Amino acid sequence: MKKRGPKYNQIIDAAVTVIAENGYHAAQVSKIAKQAGVADGTIYLYFANKDDLLISLFQEKMGEFIKKMEVELKEIKSMEQKLFLLIQSHFQLLAKSEHLAIVTQLELRQANKRLRESIAEVLKPYFLLLHAILREGMEAHTVSADIDIRLASQMIFGSVDETVTNWVINNQKYDLVALAKPLHEMLIYGMKMNKS
Amino acid sequence: MKKRGPKYNQIIDAAVTVIAENGYHAAQVSKIAKQAGVADGTIYLYFANKDDLLISLFQEKMGEFIKKMEVELKEIKSMEQKLFLLIQSHFQLLAKSEHLAIVTQLELRQANKRLRESIAEVLKPYFLLLHAILREGMEAHTVSADIDIRLASQMIFGSVDETVTNWVINNQKYDLVALAKPLHEMLIYGMKMNKS
Amino acid sequence: MKKRGPKYNQIIDAAVTVIAENGYHAAQVSKIAKQAGVADGTIYLYFANKDDLLISLFQEKMGEFIKKMEVELKEIKSMEQKLFLLIQSHFQLLAKSEHLAIVTQLELRQANKRLRESIAEVLKPYFLLLHAILREGMEAHTVSADIDIRLASQMIFGSVDETVTNWVINNQKYDLVALAKPLHEMLIYGMKMNKS
Amino acid sequence: MKKRGPKYNQIIDAAVTVIAENGYHAAQVSKIAKQAGVADGTIYLYFANKDDLLISLFQEKMGEFIKKMEVELKEIKSMEQKLFLLIQSHFQLLAKSEHLAIVTQLELRQANKRLRESIAEVLKPYFLLLHAILREGMEAHTVSADIDIRLASQMIFGSVDETVTNWVINNQKYDLVALAKPLHEMLIYGMKMNKS
DNA sequence: AATGAATGAGGGTTCATTCAT
DNA sequence: GATGAATGAACCCTCATTCAT
Numbered sequence: 001m002k003k004r005g006p007k008y009n010q011i012i013d014a015a016v017t018v019i020a021e022n023g024y025h026a027a028q029v030s031k032i033a034k035q036a037g038v039a040d041g042t043i044y045l046y047f048a049n050k051d052d053l054l055i056s057l058f059q060e061k062m063g064e065f066i067k068k069m070e071v072e073l074k075e076i077k078s079m080e081q082k083l084f085l086l087i088q089s090h091f092q093l094l095a096k097s098e099h100l101a102i103v104t105q106l107e108l109r110q111a112n113k114r115l116r117e118s119i120a121e122v123l124k125p126y127f128l129l130l131h132a133i134l135r136e137g138m139e140a141h142t143v144s145a146d147i148d149i150r151l152a153s154q155m156i157f158g159s160v161d162e163t164v165t166n167w168v169i170n171n172q173k174y175d176l177v178a179l180a181k182p183l184h185e186m187l188i189y190g191m192k193m194n195k196s
Numbered sequence: 197m198k199k200r201g202p203k204y205n206q207i208i209d210a211a212v213t214v215i216a217e218n219g220y221h222a223a224q225v226s227k228i229a230k231q232a233g234v235a236d237g238t239i240y241l242y243f244a245n246k247d248d249l250l251i252s253l254f255q256e257k258m259g260e261f262i263k264k265m266e267v268e269l270k271e272i273k274s275m276e277q278k279l280f281l282l283i284q285s286h287f288q289l290l291a292k293s294e295h296l297a298i299v300t301q302l303e304l305r306q307a308n309k310r311l312r313e314s315i316a317e318v319l320k321p322y323f324l325l326l327h328a329i330l331r332e333g334m335e336a337h338t339v340s341a342d343i344d345i346r347l348a349s350q351m352i353f354g355s356v357d358e359t360v361t362n363w364v365i366n367n368q369k370y371d372l373v374a375l376a377k378p379l380h381e382m383l384i385y386g387m388k389m390n391k392s
Numbered sequence: 393m394k395k396r397g398p399k400y401n402q403i404i405d406a407a408v409t410v411i412a413e414n415g416y417h418a419a420q421v422s423k424i425a426k427q428a429g430v431a432d433g434t435i436y437l438y439f440a441n442k443d444d445l446l447i448s449l450f451q452e453k454m455g456e457f458i459k460k461m462e463v464e465l466k467e468i469k470s471m472e473q474k475l476f477l478l479i480q481s482h483f484q485l486l487a488k489s490e491h492l493a494i495v496t497q498l499e500l501r502q503a504n505k506r507l508r509e510s511i512a513e514v515l516k517p518y519f520l521l522l523h524a525i526l527r528e529g530m531e532a533h534t535v536s537a538d539i540d541i542r543l544a545s546q547m548i549f550g551s552v553d554e555t556v557t558n559w560v561i562n563n564q565k566y567d568l569v570a571l572a573k574p575l576h577e578m579l580i581y582g583m584k585m586n587k588s
Numbered sequence: 589m590k591k592r593g594p595k596y597n598q599i600i601d602a603a604v605t606v607i608a609e610n611g612y613h614a615a616q617v618s619k620i621a622k623q624a625g626v627a628d629g630t631i632y633l634y635f636a637n638k639d640d641l642l643i644s645l646f647q648e649k650m651g652e653f654i655k656k657m658e659v660e661l662k663e664i665k666s667m668e669q670k671l672f673l674l675i676q677s678h679f680q681l682l683a684k685s686e687h688l689a690i691v692t693q694l695e696l697r698q699a700n701k702r703l704r705e706s707i708a709e710v711l712k713p714y715f716l717l718l719h720a721i722l723r724e725g726m727e728a729h730t731v732s733a734d735i736d737i738r739l740a741s742q743m744i745f746g747s748v749d750e751t752v753t754n755w756v757i758n759n760q761k762y763d764l765v766a767l768a769k770p771l772h773e774m775l776i777y778g779m780k781m782n783k784s
Numbered sequence: 785a786a787t788g789a790a791t792g793a794g795g796g797t798t799c800a801t802t803c804a805t
Numbered sequence: 806g807a808t809g810a811a812t813g814a815a816c817c818c819t820c821a822t823t824c825a826t
Contacts, residue, residue, distance in 0.1 A: 005789090023309055029817060030792095039791045044818070110306045113219055120365070134387070143387050148378050152387055154362050155355040155379065162354025163347065169316070182344050183351060190386030191330070191339050191348055201806090225800060226809095235808040237802075246800060397810090415701055421796060422813095431812045433798075442796065502698045505611055512757070526779070535779050540770050543751065544779055547771065550750025551743040558742050561708070574736050575743060582778035583722070583731050583740055593785090617821060618788095627787040629823075638821065791823080795816100802812080 008046050011036045012057050020099035024107040051111075055118045058108060061100055065093050066125045073129070079137030080188060086129070087160055087187075088180040094164055095176045105165045127153050156187055204242050207232045208253050216295035220303040250307060251314040257296055261289050262321045269325070275333030276384060282325070283356055284376040290360055291372045301361045323349050352383055400438050403428045404449050412491035416499040447510045450500065453492055457485050458517045465521070471529030472580060478521070479552055479579075480572040486556055487568045497557045519545050548579055596634050599624045600645050608687035612695040642699065643706045649688055653681050654713045661717070667725030668776060674717070675748055676768040682752055683764045693749075693756045715741050744775055 014036035019027045029050055033040045047053040069086060076082050094101040108119065130153040137143035163183060167176045210232035215223045225246055229236045243249040265282060272278050290297040304315065326349040333339035339348075359379060363372045406428035411419045421442055425432045439445040461478060468474050486493040500511065522545040529535035535544075555575060559568045602624035607615040617638055621628045635641040657674060664670050682689040696707065718741035725731035731740075751771060755764045 007790095025308060028815095033792095040817090041792060041819075042790055045789070050817070106309070106312075110308060110312070112221055112306065113302075116306070137387075146378075147382065147387050148375075150362075151359065151375055151378055152382060154358045155351075155382055158354035158356070158358025159351040160354070162350045162357065166346075166350050179344075179347055182342075182347055186343065186348060186351055186386070188386045188388050190382070190384045190388075191333075191343050192384050192386075224798085229809095236800090236810095237808055238806085240801070241806070399811095417700060420794095425813095432796090433813065434811055436797070437810070498701070498704075502700060502704070504613060504698065505694075508698070529779075538770075539774065539779050540767075542754075543767055543770055544774060546750045546754050547743075547747040547774055550746035550748070552746070554742045554746025554749065555739065558738075571736075571739055574734075574739055578735065578740060578743055578778070580778045580780050582774070582776045582780075583725075583735050584776050584778075616819085621788095628789095628821090629787055630785085632822070633785070787824100787826080789823100789825100791821100792819105794819100798813105798815095800812100802810100803808100804810100805808080 005046060007036070007038060007042065009060075011038065011043055011046055011053065012060055015053055015057050016061075016097075016099050016103050019107045020102040024110050027107075051115050051118075054108065054111065054115060055122075058104070058119050059122050061093075062104070062126075063122055065089070066122075066129065069129060070125070073133070079133055079140060079142045080184075082133045082136075083156070083187065084180065084184045086133070087156075087184050088177065090160055091164065091177045091180050094168075095172075098172060101164065101168050101172065105161075105168045127157065130156055159183060159187060201242060203232070203234055203238065205256075207234065207239055207242060207249065208256055211249060211253050212257075212293075212295050212299050215303045216298040220306050223303075247308075247311050247314070250304065250311055251318070254300070254304065254315050255318050257289075258300070258322075259318055261285070262325065265325060266321075269329070275329055275336065275338045276380075278329045278332075279352070279383065280376065280380045282329070283352075283380055284373065286356055287360065287373045287376050290364075291368075294368060297360065297364050297368065301357075301364045319353075323353065326352055355379060355383060397438060399428070399430055399434065401452075403430065403435055403438060403445065404452055407445055407449050408453075408489075408491050408495050411499045412494040416502050419499075443504075443507050443510075446500065446503065446507055447514075450496070450511050451514050453485075454496070454518075455514055457481070458514075458521065461521060462517070465525070471525055471532065471534045472576075474525045474528075475548070475579070476572065476576045478525070479548075479576050480569065482552055483556065483569045483572050486560075487564075490564060493556065493560050493564065497553075497560045519549065522548055551575060551579060593634060595624065595626060595630065597648075599626065599631055599634060599641065600648055603641055603645050604649075604685075604687050604691050607695045608690040612698050615695075639700075639703050639706075642696065642703055643710070646692070646696065646707050647710050650692070650714075651710055653677070654717065657717060658713075661721070667721055667728065667730045668772075670721045670724075671744070671775070672768065672772045674721070675744075675772050676765065678748055679752065679765045679768050682756075683760075686760060689752065689756050689760065693753045711745075715745065718744055747771060747775060 011032065015027070015032050018032045018035050022031065029043060030040050032053075033043055036043075043053065047056060069089060072085065072089075073082050076085060094104065109116075111119070131149055134143055134147065134149045134152055138145060138147065138149070160183070163179055164176065167174065167179075207228065211223070211228050214228045214231050218227065225239060226236050228249075229239055232239075239249065243252060265285060268281065268285075269278050272281060290300065305312075307315070327345055330339055330343065330345045330348055334341060334343065334345070356379070359375055360372065363370065363375075403424065407419070407424050410424045410427050414423065421435060422432050424445075425435055428435075435445065439448060461481060464477065464481075465474050468477060486496065501508075503511070523541055526535055526539065526541045526544055530537060530539065530541070552575070555571055556568065559566065559571075599620065603615070603620050606620045606623050610619065617631060618628050620641075621631055624631075631641065635644060657677060660677070661670050661673065664673060682692065697704075699707070719737055722731055722735065722737045722740055726733060726735065726737070748771070751767055752764065755762065755767075
């Protein structure tokens with residue numbers, strides 16, 4: 001099993017396409033292989049099994065996004081701008097690829113328990129990133145000291161995730177990235193009138 | 197297929213138990229039948245098929261919750277108190293039944309597309325409830341006029357849902373209902389310092 | 393998994409036929425089901441899996457033979473007559489059913505390790521029967537006291553088994569049962585001249 | 589396909605090791621190639637296919653034994669001594685190599701039909717050797733004229749084979765070669781008391 | 785001669801649903 | 806109404822073999 005052959009990404013991209021177009025349960029290995037232009041068995045030269053392929057898919061797409069964010073966020077000073085960049089980038093990633101959005105928001109959620117635990121594992125750094133941003137903000141007195149950081153992280157991720165999911169369910173017919181600004185404002189200032 | 201025999205709820209409760217204890221994929225119709233103390237075929241006298249049983253389960257438990265909320269919310273005046281009651285009641289419902297929480301937050305999410313669309317349908321009144329609360333708040337100048345109501349609803353639901361899911365994943369080992377207040381505050385006032 | 397329905401033996405007999413006619417490796421479950429006139433899944437109502445079906449087949453046919461022999465041998469006094477009856481009955485059993493002979497002597501031997509260990513387990517009582525016969529013969533001073541009973545049992549079984557196998561390989565074209573007498577004599581008296 | 593390169597025996601010995609240590613079904617060509625220190629494809633430069641490799645293995649090991657016996661047996665006069673030498677040598681060959689014994693007595697038996705027919709072919713000279721010994725013995729009036737030579741050969745081979753197999757099954761924990769003498773005696777004199 | 789990446793055919797088993805009793 | 810024995814469609818993965826290098 002050798003990761004990173006030329007066919008490694010070829011197969012992952014084929015999986016994204018097949019799952020997005022056929023749905024998780026109809027995404028047979030043979031269908032993915034055909035889409036990738038390789039034999040069924042070739043998939044098993046690059047992935048231990050079907051689950052491993054799907055986990056790798058998520059790792060490759062989200063994991064790489066998270067790593068990129070870790071780097072980019074270092075350049076920014078204020079907590080508010082950091083949070084905005086994260087939300088905007090999250091939206092941009094999924095707005096860029098219709099298929100990837102369908103796969104991460106809808107199809108991969110119906111994976112079995114083991115697979116979903118692995119996916120949760122990949123998301124851990126995302127939450128750690130949120131923790132760090134909020135802690136820094138608190139130290140810089142930008143974020144209220146009363147805030148429960150873990151709860152706030154869940155609020156942020158839950159809001160972002162639910163927003164993307166709704167956008168996918170509504171056939172991606174409005175501008176997702178444009179929602180970064182208002183969502184960011186609501187998260188920072190709340191929904192209350194007179195936020196002066 | 198006649199709903200509301202004496203065995204109707206018996207079967208739904210058996211389904212909750214079996215899914216919570218065995219997981220979605222190991223919850224065969226025969227296992228649910230055994231837990232309910234009826235024959236496999238009997239289930240098909242009350243439900244059209246397995247999907248219908250699961251949708252009915254969600255409808256019965258969440259739908260009834262939403263109807264109850266619609267009534268109770270009428271008694272309350274302020275938008276802030278309405279939102280608090282909704283969040284708190286949502287948390288209370290799931291904190292009350294360990295099994296139901298596992299089923300709605302983890303197991304039912306891995307259902308197939310068709311089933312999940314039906315579940316989304318059941319949740320629609322929940323979102324309409326949120327829309328109404330926010331619109332009223334806006335009219336009463338409690339909620340900022342700049343707010344995108346649909347986006348704010350997604351933020352609220354996403355935050356609540358993610359909070360419950362994390363509580364379930366962490367084996368329900370802390371007090372979920374106690375999180376209603378801080379979450380409510382963050383949603384209303386945001387995370388910003390000096391929320392005066 | 394309920395043994396002994398009316399279809400239990402129906403399936404076992406179908407397995408014997410299909411294996412004998414197609415060979416061990418070409419004996420798919422679906423082929424056996426078709427021959428038995430049942431659905432594929434029905435086989436799994438009576439047998440845990442394919443291995444269990446094959447073990448049951450051997451148990452049913454050889455196990456029942458061994459039990460019958462245990463009873464019949466009690467009626468006979470002399471060790472020589474007991475041994476003769478055993479050999480003759482063994483030959484008769486397999487001469488009676490062309491298919492069963494092919495299955496036990498050729499096809500079932502290419503089973504996997506686990507299956508073959510189970511088959512060896514079924515044969516244990518056969519060896520215990522031989523041990524008992526020889527021990528009795530030794531006590532009655534019919535069998536030489538110098539004999540290693542375990543080795544002698546292996547000689548007897550090996551001779552009988554090899555004789556049947558050769559008869560099957562040669563397409564069962566000569567009278568197997570007729571070989572009981574000369575084989576019995578050789579086992580008792582050896583091949584030496586002047587066995588007076 | 590050229591037999592007898594330097595790697596020919598290298599591959600065969602690797603096959604014996606791999607089959608003995610992993611079992612017949614887990615003995616993939618790739619595993620044998622790795623053990624032999626060659627590439628998968630190289631095996632096909634020396635053997636037509638996997639079956640051919642296994643047949644060659646048996647031929648190389650048993651065929652060479654039989655040829656050696658043909659020579660050595662010419663030096664001996666009496667039928668009894670010839671038979672003893674054959675049994676003893678057979679036992680010695682397999683007692684010498686734990687791996688070879690496992691492969692010939694257990695693993696190779698679960699080969700497919702075609703392969704086992706080829707193996708039977710290799711054993712034919714062994715049976716011819718037995719026929720010749722018995723015929724000579726009969727002419728020299730050492731062996732009873734009533735004996736069916738083919739049946740007697742099967743008795744001898746079956747006894748020897750079953751004895752080795754039992755020794756392997758019992759983890760080779762007793763002295764196999766020591767059984768040559770008592771087995772030889774039983775074959776010659778039978779199990780009857782008073783063999784004077 | 786030697787390599788090893790790529791190929792692709794093939795089968796045991798589960799479980800939602802039916803229907804004769 | 807209630808039963809539960811019977812149905813049968815659907816799919817991941819292995820591994821012997823090839824062939825371009």
